[in-house]
Every structure is written in structure tokens, then in C-alpha cells.
Amino acid sequence: MEGFRYIPKKQLFDCSVPLTGARKLFVWDGVPEGLPFENVPSLDCAVDFGISTRVERIRYAPKETESVPKATVIVPGEEEITQVISVRVSPSPLLERTVIECAEKGKFNVVLCSHTVGQERFSTKGRIEIHVGKGASLDLVVMQNENSLSRHESDYRIRLEEESSLSLNIVTLHAGNVTNRIHSLIAGKKATCNLNGLYLADGQQIVDTDVVLVHNAEESVSRQLFKGILDGNSRSRFEGEVVVSPAGQKTEAYQANNNLLISETARASSDPHLVIYADDVKCSHGSTAGSVGDEELFYMRSRGISEKEARILQQQAFAGTVLEKVAHPELRERLSRLVEKRLRGEDTLCTGCSKRCC
Amino acid sequence: MENLLEIKNLHARIGDKEILKGINLVIRPGEVHAIMGRNGSGKSTLSAVLAGNSNYEVTEGSVTYLGQDLLKMSPEERSWAGIFLGFQYPVEIPGVTNVNFMKTAVNEHRRQKGLPPLSAAEYLKMMREKMAYVEMDPSFSSRGVNVGFSGGEKKRNEIFQMAMLSPRLAILDETDSGLDVDALRIVANGVNRLKTADNAFVVITHYQRLLDYIVPDVVHVLYKGKIVKTAGKELAAEVEAHGYEEFE
Numbered sequence: 301m302e303g304f305r306y307i308p309k310k311q312l313f314d315c316s317v318p319l320t321g322a323r324k325l326f327v328w329d330g331v332p333e334g335l336p337f338e339n340v341p342s343l344d345c346a347v348d349f350g351i352s353t354r355v356e357r358i359r360y361a362p363k364e365t366e367s368v369p370k371a372t373v374i375v376p377g378e379e380e381i382t383q384v385i386s387v388r389v390s391p392s393p394l395l396e397r398t399v400i401e402c403a404e405k406g407k408f409n410v411v412l413c414s415h416t417v418g419q420e421r422f423s424t425k426g427r428i429e430i431h432v433g434k435g436a437s438l439d440l441v442v443m444q445n446e447n448s449l450s451r452h453e454s455d456y457r458i459r460l461e462e463e464s465s466l467s468l469n470i471v472t473l474h475a476g477n478v479t480n481r482i483h484s485l486i487a488g489k490k491a492t493c494n495l496n497g498l499y500l501a502d503g504q505q506i507v508d509t510d511v512v513l514v515h516n517a518e519e520s521v522s523r524q525l526f527k528g529i530l531d532g533n534s535r536s537r538f539e540g541e542v543v544v545s546p547a548g549q550k551t552e553a554y555q556a557n558n559n560l561l562i563s564e565t566a567r568a569s570s571d572p573h574l575v576i577y578a579d580d581v582k583c584s585h586g587s588t589a590g591s592v593g594d595e596e597l598f599y600m601r602s603r604g605i606s607e608k609e610a611r612i613l614q615q616q617a618f619a620g621t622v623l624e625k626v627a628h629p630e631l632r633e634r635l636s637r638l639v640e641k642r643l644r645g646e647d648t649l650c651t652g653c654s655k656r657c658c
Numbered sequence: 659m660e661n662l663l664e665i666k667n668l669h670a671r672i673g674d675k676e677i678l679k680g681i682n683l684v685i686r687p688g689e690v691h692a693i694m695g696r697n698g699s700g701k702s703t704l705s706a707v708l709a710g711n712s713n714y715e716v717t718e719g720s721v722t723y724l725g726q727d728l729l730k731m732s733p734e735e736r737s738w739a740g741i742f743l744g745f746q747y748p749v750e751i752p753g754v755t756n757v758n759f760m761k762t763a764v765n766e767h768r769r770q771k772g773l774p775p776l777s778a779a780e781y782l783k784m785m786r787e788k789m790a791y792v793e794m795d796p797s798f799s800s801r802g803v804n805v806g807f808s809g810g811e812k813k814r815n816e817i818f819q820m821a822m823l824s825p826r827l828a829i830l831d832e833t834d835s836g837l838d839v840d841a842l843r844i845v846a847n848g849v850n851r852l853k854t855a856d857n858a859f860v861v862i863t864h865y866q867r868l869l870d871y872i873v874p875d876v877v878h879v880l881y882k883g884k885i886v887k888t889a890g891k892e893l894a895a896e897v898e899a900h901g902y903e904e905f906e
Contacts, residue, residue: 599749602709603763603819604737604770613762617753617802 322411323377327386330396332372335384340371340399343429345459345485347516349545349577360514360543362457362483371397371429376408376438381628383411388450391420397427400440402464404433409628413443414452422450429457432464434488439627442470443635448503450476455483462488462517469626471635472499472507473642479508486548489517497526498622500642501534501566511540511555515548515578524555527622529615529643530566540572542585548578555585560618562591562611615643660724662687662827662858663708668719670707677703679883680719685827688855692869692894693862695880696902701862702746704880705831709743710736723827737763738770740826740857744816744833751803756815759803760785760822767823788821792848810841817848824852829860834868846871866898881905 326333346361376382386396402408416422432438446452452475460466470480484493499507513522528536538557559568570587592614600610619639626632641647663685670678677700685691695701707714708721710733721728723739731739751759764784765775776784789796792814804812813833820828830849834842849859849872861872869877869891877893878885879902886905887893 595749596751598711598733599745599751600759600763601733602737602743602745603759604734604766604823605759605763606734606766607732609762609766613754613758614751617751620753 322381322383324383324385327372327384327396327398329388329390330369330372330386330394332384336373337370338373340373342368343399343431343457343459345457345483345487347485347487347514347545349516349547351546351577360483360485360512362455362481362512367395369395369397371399374398374400374410376400376402376406376410378406378408381409381411381631383413385413385415388414388416388420388422388424388446389418391422393423393425395425395427397429399429400431400438402430402432402436402438404461405435406433406437408436408438410438411441411443411631414446416446416450419447419449422446422452424450424452426452426454427457428454430459430466430468432458432460432466432491434461435463436461437465437467439467440469441626441628441631441635442468443638444470444472444475444478445638446475446478448474448476448505452477453479453481455481458482458484458493460484460486460488460491460493460520463490464488465492465494467494467625467627468496469622470497470499471623471639472497472501473638474500475505475507477506479510481510482512484511484513484522486513486515486517486520486522489519491517491520493520493522494625495522495524495526496622496625498619498639499526499528499536500619500639501528501536502531502563503534504532505534506536507534508537509539509557511538512543513541513553513555514543514545515551515553516545517547519550520548521552522554524557525622525625526557527618528557528559528568529562529618530559530568531562533563533565535566536568538568538570538572538587540585542574542583544574544576544578544581544583546577549580551578551581551583553581553583557587558618559587559589560592560615561589562615612640612643616640619643660687661685661722662724663728664720664722666720666722668704668707668721669717670703670714671717672703672714676717677714677883678707681880681883681885683878683885685858685860687826687858689876690853690859690861690872690874692874692877692891693860693880693885694864694877694894694897696864699880700883701880702831703883705743705829705860705862708736708829709733709741734766737823737825738767742820742823742825742828744813744820744828744830746831746833746835748804748807748812748816750805750807752805754803755800756803757785757799760819763819764822784822788818791821791851792817793844794818809836810838813837813841813845814848817845821848821852824857826857827860828852828857829862831862832864833861834863834865842868843871866894869894879905
């Protein structure tokens with residue numbers, strides 16, 4: 301795959317299926333084309349409750365990384381979908397940073413795709429900072445489609461202001477070893493934070509999800525739905541913590557992690573939990589791991605649907621409850637098609653893309 | 659005329675429990691057979707074995723369908739060959755819409771016959787036509803298979819599916835259970851519309867009620883895993899009047 305580096309980048313990876321009016325931007329090994337690449341301060345999403353335990357004051361903050369690199373700064377416009385395609389080409393380890401700034405009261409749609417080109421052992425540490433301004437709403441889809449050797453750790457840092465809303469949908473279509481670590485702070489009242497994830501893994505793939513979501517303002521709502529379909533010897537781990545601070549009265553928070561194990565050797569571990577310091581809240585959490593229902597399978601087969609097709613239908617149905625959270629219809633449809641291809645064991649390239657990137 | 663189905667000395671069990679203890683039955687094209695019997699007599703086991711449910715183990719005997727060894731075929735192969743089982747308890751499949759479910763089924767049947775898949779418009783036309791057979795509202799097509807359907811709606815959905823797949827041999831397992839008179843009439847009308855000289859029906863029931871609408875050519879009484887009496891449609895009335903005691 302060495303030869304890839306001598307081909308003009310534009311030809312190397314051409315995302316040729318246009319979304320309706322999508323503004324398409326590329327980031328090559330962390331360096332953007334057509335977007336600002338700047339030193340910007342880190343997004344503040346730490347919170348200190350002012351409660352002291354015997355051991356320490358209660359503070360929820362994301363882990364600091366060794367350095368804060370320059371960032372690709374995305375200031376989405378309201379008129380269109382902003383699609384940022386981040387491609388790894390060179391095998392040297394990379395620290396990549398992306399900042400999404402949503403202006404007050406705007407309504408935004410952003411898609412972040414991450415790809416690897418070739419079969420190198422890529423290693424990426426990413427940090428995605430998302431600030432949703434007062435009254436703004438952001439629909440953010442993250443599509444991860446990387447090769448089986450790649451290691452990708454993504455740190456999401458989110459801050460939601462008053463009456464803002466975020467719908468983050470992470471679709472891990474294909475990856476080697478991926479960690480999605482999400483730290484989200486609801487800083488303003490009446491904000492809504494929806495975090496959803498769908499991960500598909502097989503072979504020796506590993507998908508970890510780590511969520512800390514802090515309600516630090518009144519009347520805010522959060523909903524989390526993370527689902528995995530695991531085949532082969534793949535592994536998934538989910539750790540989720542919802543924290544309601546003393547300031548988070550009238551919080552509603554729901555968290556669920558469901559896993560479908562389609563081989564005997566796939567494993568899922570799940571640890572959702574709630575930490576509540578307020579007294580007037582509605583919270584629930586839960587997790588499941590299981591295999592497909594035999595009764596359903598027999599019913600479908602008795603109608604002439606082959607066992608393979610029946611299993612794919614069941615898996616699509618399982619994935620569907622996450623994909624339906626993607627608000628944009630064409631984007632949702634396109635993701636569904638990619639998920640179907642993945643479940644069928646076909647190349648997970650978008651229609652029209654001829655490049656073998658993963 | 660060639661037999662559609664020939665069951666010889668069929669024995670089957672679930673776990674350690676033998677339920678079918680030597681069934682013999684011949685079905686020819688154009689016939690409607692009714693199988694009556696008490697709970698636990700083996701009616702549902704017989705239909706499950708014919709559809710290929712792997713929870714049941716056949717220990718003895720043979721089933722020949724159109725000259726082929728039916729017991730060697732997978733459930734989907736049986737469906738492709740023209741066998742249809744109307745479930746007593748239709749299964750709910752959340753997240754799979756009725757339309758997606760039946761479209762997949764119809765197109766798999768077509769693929770087996772070497773036909774191209776139906777276009778969306780062709781499928782829609784066919785679906786609407788068959789839904790009308792059982793007075794089913796088209797809005798059902800976008801709902802999850804049987805999810806949140808009432809008992810009667812589930813049974814209508816079974817007959818709709820049957821109409822979509824036009825089987826040679828349909829086995830209706832207690833399709834009448836849980837139906838009120840109106841639903842019963844709708845379901846029976848659906849069945850009667852699908853009847854031809856070429857296909858056959860096996861109607862499994864406790865009661866005569868359904869047989870007032872779907873008139874059988876032959877009635878069998880199943881008792882403790884064996885067919886103990888076979889006669890014309892008058893047998894149904896006899897069973898209704900005197901119960902199953904005389905067969906004990």
C-alpha cells in the first residue's frame with residue numbers, strides 16, 4: 301500500500317456521493333483543507349459541585365492529554381450539511397483535534413467521517429470538542445470506517461448551553477480497536493443531550509465506549525442508546541455514568557446499552573450507572589446482551605426467507621432503533637445501506653466510491 | 659391424480675415426550691382436510707413437523723410432498739416448494755416492518771423460481787390486492803411484523819401472507835382461535851378465495867365453527883397422537899354434538 305502516498309490525495313479518496321447540499325471538506329492526517337487550522341483554547345467542560353467528600357471535592361473533568369494541538373475549526377452554517385472527511389494516509393501516530401462551534405440559536409447538521417487508506421497499522425488519538433451555544437441545536441453523525449489494524453481513541457468533549465440540544469450518533473461501521481470516550485456537560489437549563497452509538501464488530505475487533513454525562517442545570521434531558529452487534533471474537537465494553545449534580549433538579553436521564561452476540565465467542569461487557577445528587581429527577585438505565593430469537597427465525601424461514609437473510613433482517617432491525625435517531629432522511633438511508641452491506645460482509649464503501657480504504 | 663402429501667406412520671417427539679404415534683394421511687390437490695382434536699392430541703405438533711420446526715424430532719415414518727422427502731428439507735425449502743403454515747401464535751418481530759418482511763419472502767420465492775425481484779411498484783400493487791382479501795388496512799404494512807396487532811389482526815396477517823405466497827399446501831393451525839365472528843368470516847373468506855383445484859388446505863381446529871365457513875372434504879379426529887376416525891364433513895357436526903369422548 302506504500303504506493304498510495306504518491307497518488308494525488310483527491311484521487312485517493314473521493315467521497316462522490318453528494319448529500320443534499322453537503323459542504324464536503326477533507327482533513328488529511330489531521331491537517332484540514334479549506335478549514336481554519338488554529339491554536340484555540342480547550343473547551344471547558346469540567347464541573348466542580350462544591351460538595352466535598354472526606355477524600356476530595358467532587359469534580360468531573362475529562363483527562364488532560366499531554367498536549368493540546370492545533371485544531372480543525374468547524375463553524376457550521378445553517379443552510380447545509382457540513383461533511384468533514386478525515387482520512388489517515390501516513391502510518392505515523394497522530395494527535396488530531398477538531399473543534400465544532402455552534403452559534404447561538406442556530407440549527408446545524410454535521411457529519412464527521414473517519415477513514416484509513418490502506419492496510420497500515422494506523423494509530424490516532426483524536427479529540428473532538430463540541431460547543432452548542434444557547435438555544436442552538438446540532439445533529440452530529442460520526443461515521444467510523446477504518447481498517448482492522450487501526451487503533452483510534454476519540455475523546456469527545458461536549459458543552460451544552462441553555463435550551464440547546466445535541467443529537468450525537470456514532471456509527472462504528474468497521475474498526476480495529478476503537479475507543480469512544482465521551483464527556484458531556486449540560487451547563488445550561490432546559491438543554492437536551494442525546495448520545496447514541498451503533499457499533500458493528502467481528503474478527504478480533506474491539507470497541508470501547510466510555511460515557512460521562514453531567515447534568516449541572518435544571519430541567520435538562522439526556523437519552524443514551526448504545527447498541528452493538530458482535531460477531532467472531534470481537535469484544536465490546538460499555539461504561540456509562542450519568543451524574544446529576546445538586547443543581548440538576550427536574551433532570552430526566554435515560555441510558556441503555558444493548559448487545560447482540562451473533563457468535564459463541566463474541567463478548568460484551570456493560571456497566572451503566574447513575575450518580576444522583578439531586579432529589580427531583582427521573583432516571584433509568586439498563587443493559588442487555590443476548591442472541592437472536594429462534595422463534596422469530598423459524599417464523600421467517602417458514603415464509604421462505606433463508607436463514608442468512610432472516611438473520612440479517614433481525615440484525616438490521618436491532619440496528620434500526622439507533623439509526624432512526626439520525627434526523628436527516630438521506631443520511632439515515634445512506635447509513636442504513638452501509639450497515640446492511642457490513643452485515644452482509646460486503647465492502648463498506650459508499651455507493652460510487654471505488655477506493656479501498658478499509 | 660398425484661398425491662400432494664403422503665404421511666406414513668409418522669412418529670415425533672419433543673424432548674422425551676412422544677406426541678405423534680403413527681400418523682397416516684394422504685392429501686390430494688383440490689382437497690380441504692380438517693383435523694380436529696383436543697388440546698394435547700398432537701394437532702400443533704403435526705403442523706410444526708410439517709413446517710420443519712426443529713424443536714420436534716421425527717423418530718419414525720415418512721412424509722412425501724410432491725414426490726420429495728419433506729423431512730429432509732429446511733423450513734425455507736418447504737416454503738419455496740409451496741408449503742405454508744398459518745401459525746396458531748404468530749410471532750412478533752419488532753423492527754422488521756410487514757412490508758420488508760413480505761417483500762423479502764416474495765422475492766426469495768421468485769429467486770428460487772429464477773424470476774427477477776418485484777419492483778417497488780409491482781410489490782405495492784400485489785400487496786394492496788392481497789390485503790383487500792382479508793380487509794386489512796394498508797397502514798399495517800409499515801408496522802413491525804405482528805407487533806401490537808390484536809389476535810384477529812395477527813390471524814388476518816397470516817392469511818394475507820398466505821395470499822402473497824400462494825402455496826400449494828396450506829396448513830392452518832387453529833386459525834380460528836381467539837377470533838370473533840366477524841374476524842372468522844373475514845379469515846374464512848380469504849381462504850375460500852385462494853382455493854383452487856390445484857392446491858389443498860389442512861385446517862386444524864377444536865371446533866366446528868370455522869368449518870361452517872370453510873367446508874372440508876374430509877374430517878379427521880386426532881386422539882393421543884393418532885388419527886382415530888376419518889369421514890366426510892358430517893363428522894365435524896358429530897364431534898361438536900358429542901365431544902371427543904367416544905374416541906377414548
